[in-house]
Amino acid sequence: MNKNLSELNKQLQEKVLNLVPKPGSFATDIKGLRIFRRNQPEEARKCFYKPIIALMLQGSKQCVFNAEKIEYVANECLVTSIDIPSASRITDASPEKPCIGVTLGIDSFIIKQLIIETNLLKTDYPAQRAVGVTKANSEILDAFLRIVTLLEQPKEQQNILAPMIIREIYYRLLMTPVGEQLRMVNTVGTKSNQIATAIEWLKENFKEELNVEKLAAKVNMSPSSFYRNFRKVTDVSPLQYQKQLRLYEAQRLMVSDNLDAANAGYAVGYESPTQFNREYKRMFGNPPKTDIKILQTL
Numbered sequence: 001m002n003k004n005l006s007e008l009n010k011q012l013q014e015k016v017l018n019l020v021p022k023p024g025s026f027a028t029d030i031k032g033l034r035i036f037r038r039n040q041p042e043e044a045r046k047c048f049y050k051p052i053i054a055l056m057l058q059g060s061k062q063c064v065f066n067a068e069k070i071e072y073v074a075n076e077c078l079v080t081s082i083d084i085p086s087a088s089r090i091t092d093a094s095p096e097k098p099c100i101g102v103t104l105g106i107d108s109f110i111i112k113q114l115i116i117e118t119n120l121l122k123t124d125y126p127a128q129r130a131v132g133v134t135k136a137n138s139e140i141l142d143a144f145l146r147i148v149t150l151l152e153q154p155k156e157q158q159n160i161l162a163p164m165i166i167r168e169i170y171y172r173l174l175m176t177p178v179g180e181q182l183r184m185v186n187t188v189g190t191k192s193n194q195i196a197t198a199i200e201w202l203k204e205n206f207k208e209e210l211n212v213e214k215l216a217a218k219v220n221m222s223p224s225s226f227y228r229n230f231r232k233v234t235d236v237s238p239l240q241y242q243k244q245l246r247l248y249e250a251q252r253l254m255v256s257d258n259l260d261a262a263n264a265g266y267a268v269g270y271e272s273p274t275q276f277n278r279e280y281k282r283m284f285g286n287p288p289k290t291d292i293k294i295l296q297t298l
Helices: 003-019 108-117 138-152 155-174 179-185 191-205 212-218 223-234 238-256 261-267 273-284 288-297
Strands: 024-027 033-038 045-049 052-058 060-065 068-073 076-080 084-092 099-105 131-135
Touching (some): 003 099, 045 238, 052 060, 060 099, 138 155, 155 179, 191 212, 191 223, 212 238, 238 288, 273 288
Antiparallel strands (some): 033 099, 052 099
């Protein structure tokens, strides 16, 4: 870590620790910007990553996508360009040296604007997993430092300056090795973009019975090409992806809306409570009732 990166990292750490004196993940007054702190390692938890940039400032975190483990450490960014299932855990943290970082949601509309406005090549590379890790250079760290510092300023300044800094962060990430996956997902006509379009349809229609052939036709792909590229981008099959969408939504309904397991299962498209309970336990490790009790204590 050179001196410039070290100093930027140090300043960011100080600001984040002042903002979050206790463990947790916290929203900020700037839309899409969150700050997290963990004081100890944690067991892996199933999750569904939204398109985000996660900058690690201290400690480390491991994410598992299907069977592959990806770990990112201080001054590295995890970037996900679509909604993608994963399991993640904090691997290095202590009260003395907590795991701390900043996450920023990705607005695909702005990414698409930047692609149009820049001279980036529009070649359709083969579809690839829509997640990657890249080192944060001094320009990226400096932009994150400015947007975190902006949290100390009046709301009017945040409203005017935050969009400009966010746009800068996106642009600088497009120039890194993970920029290719961001560009491919957000460039119309690429295979990755076709899969992203299918994922948007699945997110809106996950309750319906899935016909892979019809979904492939919706995005102008043959069934075999669609299935192959879907797995490349998400690491799971279309049916597995839909199943996880259903189960995460059912979990949310039980936690947030206090639905019981049977009604939550029906609400997300399951016709059999037995099948729902079986698939829920297979995915989350516990029956619905037990899992929700655990989640409500966290």
